[in-house]
Amino acid sequence: MHFKDSLNLLKKITFKKAVNTFSLLWSYHQSKSSGYSRIKGKPISIAIEPTTSCNLRCPECPSGLRSFSRPVGMLKAETFENMLLQLKEHLIYMLFYFQGEPYVNKNFLDLVKIASKHNIYTATSTNAHFLDEETSKKTVESGLDRLIISIDGAKQETYESYRIGGKLEKVLDGTRNLIKWKKKLKSSTPHVIFQFLVVKPNEQDIPQIYELAEELGVDEVKLKTAQIYDYQNGSPLIPNNSKYSRYKKLENGLYTIKNKLLNQCWKMWHSCVVTWDGRVVPCCFDKDATHQFGNLNQESFDNIWRGNNYNEFRNKLLISRREIDICTNCTEGTKVWAED
Numbered sequence: 001m002h003f004k005d006s007l008n009l010l011k012k013i014t015f016k017k018a019v020n021t022f023s024l025l026w027s028y029h030q031s032k033s034s035g036y037s038r039i040k041g042k043p044i045s046i047a048i049e050p051t052t053s054c055n056l057r058c059p060e061c062p063s064g065l066r067s068f069s070r071p072v073g074m075l076k077a078e079t080f081e082n083m084l085l086q087l088k089e090h091l092i093y094m095l096f097y098f099q100g101e102p103y104v105n106k107n108f109l110d111l112v113k114i115a116s117k118h119n120i121y122t123a124t125s126t127n128a129h130f131l132d133e134e135t136s137k138k139t140v141e142s143g144l145d146r147l148i149i150s151i152d153g154a155k156q157e158t159y160e161s162y163r164i165g166g167k168l169e170k171v172l173d174g175t176r177n178l179i180k181w182k183k184k185l186k187s188s189t190p191h192v193i194f195q196f197l198v199v200k201p202n203e204q205d206i207p208q209i210y211e212l213a214e215e216l217g218v219d220e221v222k223l224k225t226a227q228i229y230d231y232q233n234g235s236p237l238i239p240n241n242s243k244y245s246r247y248k249k250l251e252n253g254l255y256t257i258k259n260k261l262l263n264q265c266w267k268m269w270h271s272c273v274v275t276w277d278g279r280v281v282p283c284c285f286d287k288d289a290t291h292q293f294g295n296l297n298q299e300s301f302d303n304i305w306r307g308n309n310y311n312e313f314r315n316k317l318l319i320s321r322r323e324i325d326i327c328t329n330c331t332e333g334t335k336v337w338a339e340d
Helices: 002-010 015-036 076-086 110-117 133-141 154-160 168-184 203-216 301-305 307-321
Strands: 044-047 093-095 121-126 146-150 191-198 220-225 248-249 256-257 271-274 280-283
Touching: 002 076, 015 307, 044 076, 076 110, 076 301, 093 110, 093 271, 110 121, 133 280, 146 168, 154 168, 168 191, 168 203, 191 203, 203 220, 280 301, 301 307
Parallel strands: 044 093, 044 271, 093 121, 121 146, 146 191, 191 220
Antiparallel strands: 248 256, 271 280
16 A cells, blocks of 8 residues: 555656756755755745644644644635745645644645646645545545544543544544545545554554554554653653653653754755745744745745745754754654654
8 A cells, every 4th residue: 555655656756856856955965065055946845734723622732722923824725826836846745734724724625636736746634523424525536645644542532632622433434434435436545544643641552543544444554753842851741662752761850852953954955834824934843933934925935945044044954953943852864753
């Protein structure tokens, strides 16, 4: 099943996209060697935010906590089409997710359909509470290539300990609906992934998640380590099994991130994030969009991507990544996905 998904992704790569990818790789390695930012080409991957709104209240999520310092809202078609017009010839992968629940935006699947028609691999992440019969059918018909379903417990008790306000049975029903419509429409997409965020209250449920996935016909299971904001003094969410944790305990009893925080980051050369209102930010760790390089509603993407603000950020990262706030709790360059 993974082979089919990989092959589907490879089919999105045109000669022009391949040349662009090579240019990005070349400039990235040149930048690492020289310690000075150079950028050739446009991003091959982008995350765009359908909305900041969410129906759940997960404890380590700004959407769930309703704690954003930036405006809350819905992605407009004009903002999306403006971005797509400028990047469609170079993009290989588009993730319709940053913060919030994508399906809260009623136009979300219409935007997926537009991106799919431009031969871009499309993906999203959902809590699956909105996958009723009609929405599941429309999801398959949209051409969405990958659907990540967050399922953080095999029992309601463990599921709701993190997915506060959520119903596990709704997630399972939504998954059944989606798989059913894939079969009815004889579609190989979307590639369905059960994503399990491993925290202490649910780590004992890992074997059952694999069983559920097989029973329902899910294509893949991925175990994800949890990002915890105040991790230094420990947290009731840090798993007992250290291989499922981004953090390690020191001899003094405090915790530190496992990542060595090398002064490099491929993401800064090949991808970026666009918020619902057009702000361009470096990556998914900048949840409050504190590092804004520009706004697509006010200037061209090319000016932003090659602009002074973006290059100053890349330069700072090459000199001392530890001095950038959003990098200090980052796992880029380490093994984020853990396998049971």
